[in-house]
Each structure stands twice: as structure tokens, then as C-alpha cells.
Amino acid sequence: MSSFKDFQDSFQRGILERDDTILSDVKDSTTESRSVLIGVYRHAYVARLAEILGDDYEQVHAYLGDEGFARLVKAYIDANPSDKRNARWFGRHMPTFARETAPFSNHREVSEIAALEKALSDAFDGPNAEPLAIDQLAALAVDDWPQLTFQPHPTAIRLTFTTNAAAIWSALKDETAPPDLVRYPEPQALLVWRQDFMARFRPLDPEESMMWNETTKGVRFGILCEMVAMFGGEDDAEIRAATYLRDWIDSGLLAGYEVE
Amino acid sequence: MKTEKPPFLGFGLGLRPQHYEEILSGSPTVDWFEVLSENYMIAGGQPLHILDQICERYPIVMHGVSMSIASTAPLDMDYLRDLKTLAERVNPKWISDHLCWTGVHGVNLHDLLPIPYTEEALNHVVDRVSKVQDVLGRRLTLENVSSYVTFGQSEMSEWEFVSEVANRADCWLLFDVNNVYVSAFNHGFSTDDFLQGIPRDRVVQFHVAGHSHEDDHIVDTHDHPVCDEVWDFYREAVTHFGPVSTMIERDDNIPPLAEVVAELDHARKIAGEVAERAQLTAAE
Numbered sequence: 001m002s003s004f005k006d007f008q009d010s011f012q013r014g015i016l017e018r019d020d021t022i023l024s025d026v027k028d029s030t031t032e033s034r035s036v037l038i039g040v041y042r043h044a045y046v047a048r049l050a051e052i053l054g055d056d057y058e059q060v061h062a063y064l065g066d067e068g069f070a071r072l073v074k075a076y077i078d079a080n081p082s083d084k085r086n087a088r089w090f091g092r093h094m095p096t097f098a099r100e101t102a103p104f105s106n107h108r109e110v111s112e113i114a115a116l117e118k119a120l121s122d123a124f125d126g127p128n129a130e131p132l133a134i135d136q137l138a139a140l141a142v143d144d145w146p147q148l149t150f151q152p153h154p155t156a157i158r159l160t161f162t163t164n165a166a167a168i169w170s171a172l173k174d175e176t177a178p179p180d181l182v183r184y185p186e187p188q189a190l191l192v193w194r195q196d197f198m199a200r201f202r203p204l205d206p207e208e209s210m211m212w213n214e215t216t217k218g219v220r221f222g223i224l225c226e227m228v229a230m231f232g233g234e235d236d237a238e239i240r241a242a243t244y245l246r247d248w249i250d251s252g253l254l255a256g257y258e259v260e
Numbered sequence: 261m262k263t264e265k266p267p268f269l270g271f272g273l274g275l276r277p278q279h280y281e282e283i284l285s286g287s288p289t290v291d292w293f294e295v296l297s298e299n300y301m302i303a304g305g306q307p308l309h310i311l312d313q314i315c316e317r318y319p320i321v322m323h324g325v326s327m328s329i330a331s332t333a334p335l336d337m338d339y340l341r342d343l344k345t346l347a348e349r350v351n352p353k354w355i356s357d358h359l360c361w362t363g364v365h366g367v368n369l370h371d372l373l374p375i376p377y378t379e380e381a382l383n384h385v386v387d388r389v390s391k392v393q394d395v396l397g398r399r400l401t402l403e404n405v406s407s408y409v410t411f412g413q414s415e416m417s418e419w420e421f422v423s424e425v426a427n428r429a430d431c432w433l434l435f436d437v438n439n440v441y442v443s444a445f446n447h448g449f450s451t452d453d454f455l456q457g458i459p460r461d462r463v464v465q466f467h468v469a470g471h472s473h474e475d476d477h478i479v480d481t482h483d484h485p486v487c488d489e490v491w492d493f494y495r496e497a498v499t500h501f502g503p504v505s506t507m508i509e510r511d512d513n514i515p516p517l518a519e520v521v522a523e524l525d526h527a528r529k530i531a532g533e534v535a536e537r538a539q540l541t542a543a544e
């Protein structure tokens with residue numbers, strides 16, 4: 001007779017590796033054989049994880065179709081036994097997995113649609129923070145402005161895509177036919193964040209993307225303006241920088257500021 | 261440690277996101293809600309915001325699926341800390357999880373896995389429950405799970421095992437009527453033997469749920485309305501245990517709120533009839 005610890009070890013291998021050692025501990029029922037009964041657990045394990053991934057990656061599923069998604073899911077489950085208590089985090093490796101695993105790796109949009117879905121989920125239940133309001137900046141002296149640094153909202157994340165995965169996601173989400181795949185000559189950025197309890201995203205043009213990236217590193221506003229001037233031209237550089245900033249504040253993308 | 265027996269809460273439902281809006285706008289006649297702990301062990305956003313509002317209006321109990329109380333792996337202190345943090349927010353009437361294990365060696369199989377009913381397993385579980393109760397600063401409530409296998413090494417019945425855990429670890433029990441029905445069917449024991457074998461004063465909650473028949477066994481899928489046989493057994497359970505906080509548990513194929521509320525009313529009706537009969541018998 002095996003100890004309780006050995007029993008659990010063998011039961012788990014029976015599920016994960018389909019090892020049959022556990023069968024010697026299991027009794028046949030009056031109506032079913034022991035292998036059918038252990039099969040209930042084997043089946044339930046895969047089915048539950050597949051259901052979790054299906055909920056997490058609805059548009060990857062829609063894009064690949066049932067068969068393609070089932071293949072992705074099976075490969076993912078085999079490669080990533082869950083190491084978290086909360087099923088919420090089971091699918092978190094999907095963007096990386098799809099990017100690195102053939103045949104999905106030959107279709108970058110699959111990984112990128114997954115990355116967008118993951119980012120939206122993460123934004124949806126990510127940390128709370130009161131968004132920075134424009135009024136909070138009203139009292140600042142003109143001299144303070146070049147010294148300002150900003151904290152991004154904790155849910156905000158910038159993704160860079162090599163395909164029009166975001167447009168594909170949007171079409172699938174609306175249950176319409178996705179556009180033809182476009183591979184970008186240069187990667188394009190988008191921002192994902194939460195505003196008023198809703199997870200949102202929007203594309204960033206290269207200049208705004210650069211300024212956002214520098215802002216999140218804590219670069220002061222005065223320097224940001226100089227960077228924008230270098231990036232897109234001197235004319236109106238400060239106005240462009242201020243416009244981006246104003247839009248971020250209106251969108252709830254910032255959570256605070258400091259005068260350095 | 262909080263040790264007094266939790267109050268009878270009446271008739272409750274499992275809180276499901278599909279019903280958030282209707283609950284907050286309609287104030288349905290539900291006495292209390294059970295929330296799935298893991299769904300709210302997250303950083304922020306709408307789910308916790310809604311949970312806070314529901315906690316203001318209804319008594320809440322917390323129900324987890326991944327404590328893995330019977331696992332031989334080390335206790336997951338991060339999980340217990342997060343659970344305790346959520347409990348501080350929710351102020352639940354009690355915290356429950358399942359009398360089962362969910363994985364070893366750092367893996368979580370996200371399933372409620374069966375235990376061989378041995379003295380060794382019993383000692384292990386009793387010890388774990390005591391430790392968890394110390395960490396949480398309150399008694400734990402444990403639910404009997406449905407199982408599909410029995411093990412050659414088992415030395416006692418499931419109800420003996422469950423009762424011993426409750427008595428020796430001094431914890432409460434969540435009696436899942438459907439799970440007993442499913443396991444009795446699959447293993448060929450009598451639901452009445454199970455019922456009679458459970459100490460009355462330990463049971464603080466009932467789960468009532470639906471299941472699906474597959475060939476020669478039943479799977480506890482929680483995706484169907486409650487069937488007549490389970491309702492009959494619920495009547496017997498109420499007769500045996502007296503008034504116990506009762507909840508309809510639906511995890512899949514979630515119907516409109518009104519439909520589950522109707523099932524809950526049916527439970528209320530059965531419990532009312534049982535109480536009436538008991539009064540009549542007492543008066544005779």
C-alpha cells in the first residue's frame with residue numbers, strides 16, 4: 001500500500017502523463033471499469049483548462065476556428081501545467097507560446113491577437129488608481145511645467161504589433177469578417193488601459209508612442225518637449241507634446257504627477 | 261479565533277457576473293450570496309467594485325476552489341494571505357472550500373481530486389485544517405465533493421472520514437446535497453447512510469445543484485436545473501439537519517436570474533413544509 005504522498009504523486013501523474021500506475025489503487029465500480037473512471041478525471045482536467053483558455057482567448061478562437069484553436073489549446077495545456085492557484089492566470093503564457101510554437105509562430109497575428117486579449121483582461125482587473133484630473137495641474141506655476149514627471153495609470157501597457165491584429169480582433173469581436181492580414185514594414189504601437197471600469201485600447205502614432213515610452217520612464221516634461229521636437233520637428237513641438245498629454249489625462253492614462 | 265456557530269442565513273445564491281446588473285438594479289429576494297473567492301482574488305477593477313456594493317446589501321459567504329486542504333504539498337501561504345485579505349474586505353459569515361486536493365509539486369490541476377479514506381490521510385487533513393484555521397483566525401467550512409473513483413486502500417466510508425475531519429479539526433461542514441447524490445449513485449452507497457453519518461451540529465450550509473448523466477455514471481457539472489431526486493434528498497437533509505443556510509449552485513449554462521430565484525423558492529417551499537411538519541409532530 002502506498003503512502004498518501006505517493007498516492008497523490010501517482011494520481012497526478014495519472015492525469016498529467018496518463019501514467020497508469022494509479023489504476024492499481026482504483027477499484028472497478030459495479031458498472032464501469034477503473035480506467036473509465038480515471039478517464040473521468042483525465043477528461044475533466046483537459047476540458048476545464050480548455051474552457052478557461054476559450055474564455056480568455058475568444059477572438060483567437062474565432063480567428064483560428066474550432067479545429068485550429070483546439071490544436072493550440074492542446075499544445076498549450078501539454079506545455080504549461082498550471083502553476084497558479086487561480087485559474088485566472090493559467091493562460092497568461094499564451095502570447096509567448098503562440099509566438100514561439102510552430103505552426104502558430106508562422107502566423108504572428110495569432111500571438112498578437114492573444115497579446116491584445118491578455119492585455120485587455122489584465123487591464124480589466126488590474127490595480128486601481130485615481131486618474132489624474134486636469135484641474136490638479138491648473139494651480140501649477142509656469143516654471144513648474146518643465147520639471148513635471150507623470151505616473152502612468154497602473155493598468156496602462158504599450159504593445160507593439162507587426163500585423164493588423166488589433167483590426168482583426170475588433171472585427172471578430174463585432175462578429176464581422178476580419179480584414180485581410182497586413183504585415184507592417186515597421187512595428188506599430190498601441191496602448192491598452194482601463195477607464196471607467198472598461199478595458200480599452202487605441203493605436204499610437206510613432207511620435208506619441210515615443211513620448212509615452214519616455215514618460216513612463218519618468219522623463220521630465222521639459223525634456224519630453226525637446227524629444228518631440230527632435231522626433232517630429234521643432235515647429236509646434238510643445239503644442240504637440242501638450243496635446244498628447246491632455247489626451248492622456250482625458251483618457252485616464254495618467255495617475256499622478258510630481259514636480260522634480 | 262472566531263468559533264461560534266455561524267447563523268442561519270436563509271436561502272442564497274452563488275453570485276455570478278451574468279447576474280450583477282439584475283441584482284444591483286432589482287434587489288431580488290435572495291437572502292444572501294456566496295462568492296467564489298478566487299474570482300475576487302485580483303488587484304482591482306469592476307469585479308471588486310461590484311462585490312463591494314453587493315456586500316453592502318447582502319450577507320456574504322466566501323467559497324474557494326483551490327485551497328487544496330488535503331494536498332501533501334506545503335501550505336501555500338501566499339494563497340492564504342490573499343484569501344485573508346479578501347475576507348477582511350468582504351467580512352464573510354464563513355469561508356468554505358472543498359475536502360479534496362487540487363495538485364502537488366507546484367502544479368494545480370484545477371479539479372477537486374479524491375482522497376483515499378485512510379487514517380493517514382485523515383491525520384494529514386486534520387492537521388492541515390488546524391493550521392489553516394490558525395492562519396485565517398476562524399473556523400473553516402469544508403464541503404464534501406463528488407467523486408468518480410473509490411480506492412482499495414480506503415479504511416472507512418466517506419461520511420466517516422468527513423465526520424472525523426469535522427470533529428477532530430473542529431471545523432464546519434458544507435453539505436452538498438447533489439454531491440452526495442452523485443457519489444452515492446457512482447459508488448452504490450445509500451444517501452441515507454451518508455446523511456445519518458454526518459454530525460448534525462457541524463453543518464452550516466447546503467449546496468443544491470444539477471448534474472448530468474453520462475452512460476453509467478453521473479458527472480457533477482452544475483449546468484442543469486436541480487432534478488426531482490436531488491430535491492427529494494434535499495427534503496430528507498432538511499428533515500435531518502433542521503434549518504441550514506441553503507444555496508442553489510449553478511456554474512455553467514447560467515440561466516436568467518429569475519430562473520435560479522425560482523429554484524431557490526422551491527428550496528424555501530420544501531424547507532417550509534418540513535418545518536411545518538416538524539411543528540405539527542411536536543404539537544401532537
Ligand SMILES: [Fe+2]
Pocket residue numbers: 403436439467509
Ligand atoms: Fe458544491
